[in-house]
Amino acid sequence: MGGHFRIVASVLPHSLVADTGVVLARYCLNWSGNPRPLDCNFSIVRVCVCSNFTLMSTVFINVGQCGNQVGAQFLDSLCDDKNGAFSGLLKGTDGKLQSIHVDSESKVIKKILSSDLSRSLKRDAIICGKRGCGSNWGCGYHRRDLLDQTLEVMRTEVERCDVYSGCLIVHSLCGGTGSGLSSRLVEALRDEYPLQHIMNIAIAPHWTGESPLQQYNSLLCLACLQQNSDAIMVFNNDIIFHTLEEASGQSARGEDRGFSDQELNSVITSCISGCFLPVNGQVTFSNQPWELFQSCCPMPDLKFLTVCQQVSQRPHTSWLEISQSLTRKVAGSCSGRIPRTVSALAVARGHTGHAFHSNFDKISSRLKSDLGCTHWNPFPLDFWVDLYGNKAKRKSLTVVLNSDVMAKYISRVSEEARRKFLVKAYMHWYVQYGCEENDFEQAFHTLRKVVDNYEYFTTPNLQ
Template sequence: MSAVWLQVGQCGNQIGQEWWQVVTRARSGDADMYPFCSLDGKLNAICVDSEPKVVKKLPKQVKRGSFRECNLIMGKQGRGNNWAYGYHGIRSEGEQSLFHRTMESLRKEAERRDCYSGTVLFHSLSGGTGAGLSSRLCEAIRDEYPLGHILAVSVAPHQAGESPLQHYNSLLCLSWLQRYTDGILLFCNDEVLKRAASLQGKDPPEGGQQVSLSTMNTYIVSCLAGLLYPLKIFTTQSGISLGMEPWELLRATCPVPALKFLHTAQASTRGTVFWDSLASSVTQSIPRESLHGRPQPRSSALLAVARGPQEDSFLVGRTSVLRKLKKAYCCVPWNPFPANYWTDPVSLLPLGHNSHALTICANHSCSADLLRRVEQQARLMYESKAFLHWYWRHGCEEGDFEQGFETLLSAVESYGRLGD
């Protein structure tokens, strides 16, 4: 029992809902739930939103009695898609307690752990609560628990736009994540839409409009299940999992502290599995070239997780599969062991019996394209002073933006030096 699972904002709680539905349905014994529950059977989950609608639905959508009532934390007023509003909160004393109530619940959950090792955060980069409040929570958690890990599961908005303030919100949130977390599993809505559509046999953008938000969240959670659901290799001799998967993932994919953004992709099949074929399917989603004529994208490290009853066949052919992945992800020459792998006979895919999944998590420089784009778009708005009065009104300062620009540019430069 090492992790606390913190879901913030509408997007974070919707992904959290899908995650807990998968986890509770997959339960085949107490050992499987050990990393996710306290001794009283309650989930190690804290669900926070500035509005009550999504959080109130959680106890009805997930197995009854799974959530601790005091960990369902709701406000009465949204944060207007404004990072500053989410970070600093409402001036009135009653609403200010949203942040403090969350930190108090996290303290109690950490004390319930046999050995608290860190927090897994679900949130979006564009919402006021998901971006702003999660930034403040990351900062406070790092300060209160400096030895604990923080792994963020972050959803980036569509490039076409979801909110006029999304570039500011993404800039500031990414800056805070870069400074205070240990790793960021970054899911871009545009890429998730394409992958979810391809799994349904559709061809975006024509068929993209038919892909539901729930389907996109299901794909994200399927990737998370591939990476974070307990594996037998991390269980004790008694068969109890200690829930070390999130932290072992960080150790495997983040060899350089300054490079934290992780690209995830998954391919699956039912029946007889050919892992080489699944590897080829996964690598189709990798950007072949960087934007604006930048150097070829590279990876500092990657992790392949093969799940399914034919896991032994992966072990037999792992050399070929890893060679293909290292070539496709352009692993850097200076890392002597750039590719790791895990295997497990349990697959949580909704394909039914005898399903297999190959999930790849890579610290890939394609993330720099998103960072660069966010920085450029936010700077254009900032220099024209667009919408800034909404941020000054809620306590934001020029230094927050300047630090945000500097942090993202520094991360982009670090990824640009990967091939050196």
């Protein structure tokens, strides 16, 4: 391991940050790779280390109407960033975004092409079909035309990367293209690039949605992602809607005006940015999604993640107040209960000065307690801290949870889909595209194992 390395996103003093040839991550490593205990009188969190010559080689894939709306809003926020955080993130050597946009219909794609974002996109990386998938997983899964085009564009993007590390796929769990095509695409990418990472950012629909097929679609998609993806970050529209109600005070006033798709997508975009934007305006491991796996996915059977974020526009708001507001928001998304968390990652951003470091032990203890971190994991909570970056007044604390929250959602989806499956409701809509009853039985079995594993590893008495 050679080259000049620098320590970023840590609570370390300047004297240690300036040192070269040392990588700190709960302990020191010397150049020979032998561990050496770290003797310091302050708390150490996981630190992010980056090489001066390492560039991110991740491809961003947006699938379906929802995936393209969320993905385009996220990419547009990167292009509009004035703090330099966009430098190197999802950007190829040609100055264009390493982004692929796929949809079976042209409605959303046309809006993207007519926006300012289109100047940063490659036209040959935009794929648009001529007919929709009718909110049917089976139709999207068997759309060979879209799959072949996407894989061909993907090969081109991979060839443009110096070292291809993996892909981020944004899609919904409900739509035919978002759930079906993304499922088939993940399988194909796993076969084509078995050693590279795959991470999905999936948007779960409102429970009382418009399509009677959404539980089937979610069931089949989640089972496929469990078998082929490295991590699945899920955003639930119902929880996001509740968050916006609380933030606007509608719940207290008893109002119900509703929120637009753009408002819902803005919350998702902000959470994604909180997780993956560079620290201190530099390309680091913290904006490599794969570093997140190490913090949040301790075992391959537990890889469903949820995200919660607390933002304060007031410069004098303390980090303890922000962490308290965040844990209340997490409890609200769990119907008022404390989740049972296997592992978690907290990302603090803003002009923190030394305030975060001085309160780190209190913040860490509160988060571990209020997030219900398990006792068997000796390091259940990691931190990425943008200590000296972003001198704007805005502060944010984003937490990524691997907890039983998703297990309960998966269980609910499976139960509702099972009730329909037992009476063969809507099954003919899937059979006409080549799906079989065995596909559903395997999906039920796969997700049952997921729920069982979460129930076992989040048991309070497990040591």
